[in-house]
Amino acid sequence: MTEVILLGLAVAVVWKLYQWSRAPHDAPLRSVTLCLLSAALSYPLAMPGGASGVDTVAGHGTAKLMQNVLLLLTVYFLMCFYLYSADGQAGRLRARREALLVAAVALAITVAALSVPHDVFAGSFSTADMTIPQIAFFYGGAGLYLMYALGAAGRWTRRYARMSRRPHATGLWMAAIGLSAMAVACAVRAVFVAIRWSGGTVPQPLMAGVAFLLVVSILLFFVGVTYPGARARVTSARLWLRRRRDHRRLAPLWQLLAEAYPENVLRPASSGLWDRWRARGVHRRYHRRIVECRDGLVDVSPHLVDASEDIEVLALPPAVLADRLRRAVDTMGKGSLVPRPAVRLAVPEEDNREADVRQLIAVSDALRLSA
Structure with missing residues (x-):
């Protein structure tokens, strides 16, 4: 003692x-x-x-x-x-x-x-x-x-x-x-x-x-x-632990959207090994990944529905939305038409950051399970 x-x-x-x-x-x-x-x-x-x-x-x-x-x-x-x-x-x-x-x-x-x-x-x-x-x-x-x-x-x-x-x-x-x-x-x-x-x-x-x-x-x-x-x-x-875990859980969604829209990937502030464990580096990468996922969802949203579908179809459960995201990214390079302007996807019922992150994680988890 x-x-x-x-x-x-x-x-x-x-x-x-x-x-x-x-x-x-x-x-x-x-x-x-x-x-x-x-x-x-x-x-x-x-x-x-x-x-x-x-x-x-x-x-x-x-x-x-x-x-x-x-x-x-x-x-x-x-x-x-x-x-x-x-x-x-x-x-x-x-x-x-x-x-x-x-x-x-x-x-x-x-x-x-x-x-x-x-x-x-x-x-x-x-x-x-x-x-x-x-x-x-x-x-x-x-x-x-x-x-x-x-x-x-x-x-x-x-x-x-x-x-x-x-x-x-x-x-x-x-x-x-x-x-x-x-x-x-x-x-x-x-x-x-x-x-x-x-x-x-x-x-x-x-x-x-x-x-x-x-x-x-x-x-x-x-x-x-x-x-x-x-x-x-x-x-x-x-x-710190929760945001590291959430950063990893968002990886499937981020990887799918980053491959489709590489220009949305922000430049990292630091690439050092120490920055991966520092609190500031973890928080910075966490917020950057959320922004990149949201930007990618806005860009891919016009490819998810046909002109004949109602706009309410975009309020889809995470598993259904994950399936449509994967199919939309696969068909984007095959000359598919863009029938409508961009809209927000995976919108949470609560209007706060934590609910938004939970919604993104739910879609990312569905992508991981369906891989």
Whole structure:
């Protein structure tokens, strides 16, 4: 699970860095990118292997200090995203004031950490000696700022969730609940610090429960911010698969009409192998094939009926129309007369693109079955 989260963070950071390189003046995008980058850099420092490696080189407690400073930066840049997105110039001014605050907190906990022996930081939050004022200030100060920033971000997220529609609203509500739960967990941990600093004890199951709440809230926030994008990607993938399938199903009709009217075949925008699998290439070929089939049906329509037949005969079932299409194409080059002007064929009852495509596919499937 740890490796999956770290891999997901790395992929998200690389993608946001790429987007930022294309829009370097986009302040909200810059904030999101720096937020993810700070989170990704802090995550390995929370792992035993990463922390021990840094501590071996720089001394005990260095990894913990770096991790907490990066967490402060993570929530600060998260706040900046909302400030730059909504408040305009006022948001920029407040972001500068918030930068002074986070810098002051980071400097204060750094001084507190450097003022005690390195081996004091060898333990974790649950085992640290909170009766040492510097240790209590280190954990309490960082926790209070995290509570403040996460609470503010959760409040702004709830505001956006009320103004949004699904699926974005669903993801925003999950993110808001996750942020609020993280803020509550940080507040409770600050209370634990105060109790332990004054000489009291906190039951281990209670501290484990708060730690579990923190993990669950982080996961809920992660799911919330990725839900709209993941759902959009799933929808896009389903559309991609359906249009590839429909493109293949239209092949019999397209081949018949392309042989009869090669001038209707549009020039492809790209013939590369990669274009056959890219979403843009698949959608482009799909729409081009529909246009080519429709143009071919208009051209072949005068050859389908005799002058003695009523125009209503063109409203034929797909199987009958497929048979007439094949016979018309076979006889076109044998001097057959064109008795009437062009008309639309395979017209669906519903006046929309999806119904039109279904009608064309029905005729193409009938051609395939009768081959």
